[in-house]
Amino acid sequence: MKRQQPIELFMPPNMLKAKVGGGLGGIDLAAMKRAESAMETLKSEFGDWIAEDVAALIAARARYAKTPDAGARDALLRAAHDIKGQAPTFNYPLIARVAASLSRMIGEIPPGGAIPLSLVDAHVTAIQVIHKNRMQDTNDKTAQALCAELDARVDELVVVAAKT
Amino acid sequence: MSNYRFDRLKILVVDDNVHMRKLVVTILQAFGVIQIFEADSGDRAWHILREANPDVIMLDWVMEGMSGLDLVQMIRTDPQTPNPFVPVIMLTGHTSLDHVARARDAGVNEFIAKPVSVKTVMSRLVAVIEHPRPYVRTQGYFGPCRRRRGAEEYRGPERRNEAPQQQAAE
Numbered sequence: 001m002k003r004q005q006p007i008e009l010f011m012p013p014n015m016l017k018a019k020v021g022g023g024l025g026g027i028d029l030a031a032m033k034r035a036e037s038a039m040e041t042l043k044s045e046f047g048d049w050i051a052e053d054v055a056a057l058i059a060a061r062a063r064y065a066k067t068p069d070a071g072a073r074d075a076l077l078r079a080a081h082d083i084k085g086q087a088p089t090f091n092y093p094l095i096a097r098v099a100a101s102l103s104r105m106i107g108e109i110p111p112g113g114a115i116p117l118s119l120v121d122a123h124v125t126a127i128q129v130i131h132k133n134r135m136q137d138t139n140d141k142t143a144q145a146l147c148a149e150l151d152a153r154v155d156e157l158v159v160v161a162a163k164t
Numbered sequence: 165m166s167n168y169r170f171d172r173l174k175i176l177v178v179d180d181n182v183h184m185r186k187l188v189v190t191i192l193q194a195f196g197v198i199q200i201f202e203a204d205s206g207d208r209a210w211h212i213l214r215e216a217n218p219d220v221i222m223l224d225w226v227m228e229g230m231s232g233l234d235l236v237q238m239i240r241t242d243p244q245t246p247n248p249f250v251p252v253i254m255l256t257g258h259t260s261l262d263h264v265a266r267a268r269d270a271g272v273n274e275f276i277a278k279p280v281s282v283k284t285v286m287s288r289l290v291a292v293i294e295h296p297r298p299y300v301r302t303q304g305y306f307g308p309c310r311r312r313r314g315a316e317e318y319r320g321p322e323r324r325n326e327a328p329q330q331q332a333a334e
Contacts, residue, residue, distance in 0.1 A: 085278030
């Protein structure tokens with residue numbers, strides 16, 4: 001083992017606590033309640049937001065199909081990653097699942113590795129269908145089967161990519 | 165009841181997705197935060213950071229251009245940084261242990277795994293207020309100590325000397 005070197009460890013003054021105060025600490029229930037109420041109000045906009053995110057994904061897919069370079073690949077990953085993170089909030093958990101599969105595929109295939117456009121398209125089309133048909137129920141059998149198939153295809157691809 | 169004076173806080177929200185910014189800003193405003201700055205890129209955030217010197221930064225990982233990790237590294241180590249100790253709460257869809265370790269090595273204080281909820285935003289804000297972590301400086305790292313307890317007694321190897329901060333943002 002290497003010789004141990006000293007580390008400098010220090011606690012800066014807690015300026016935040018001095019600024020905001022607070023008695024015993026813990027969760028501010030009144031503020032939580034206000035925020036939950038504000039989120040309820042915001043929900044009326046979620047339909048437009050998910051539509052815009054899906055449109056951004058379609059645009060990123062078109063860019064990648066035209067010129068599959070690193071910039072287009074990053075843009076596609078960002079669009080898929082955004083949807084993965086936000087779709088559950090917008091009450092589209094199935095879209096989040098498909099977007100997670102797409103993100104995983106792009107993220108785990110090394111830079112320069114081939115990402116099959118057919119499989120990108122399968123994901124993007126699935127997201128469009130789920131959105132168009134407002135499929136928000138995670139128990140939908142057809143959607144579940146579709147998600148499982150996409151997961152399996154990505155699994156195969158990622159395993160092959162890891163070996164090369 | 166804690167009765168925090170959130171109205172005294174200055175918070176910078178950095179995300180290239182306008183919907184996510186609006187979501188986080190709405191929650192913070194409802195908490196009572198008045199001074200909220202928004203940035204849609206790491207570069208813009210760095211500019212605002214130097215002008216406004218926020219108390220807390222809420223930051224997305226995946227952004228075009230400068231990533232969230234790149235920005236955290238600048239905040240912690242750049243000579244121009246207005247406050248290398250500013251708490252950074254990272255919003256991320258990455259939840260694997262490997263990603264969490266990389267973010268911690270870059271100097272992130274707390275995480276919010278997407279999807280964002282009111283409860284997680286409150287709990288991470290309270291965490292940086294009530295349970296700040298000590299800071300550690302080694303040859304290859306500067307930032308919040310990854311160990312929540314027992315850091316003062318740590319005498320083990322300096323692993324970060326072998327995995328410098330530079331690598332975290334790669």
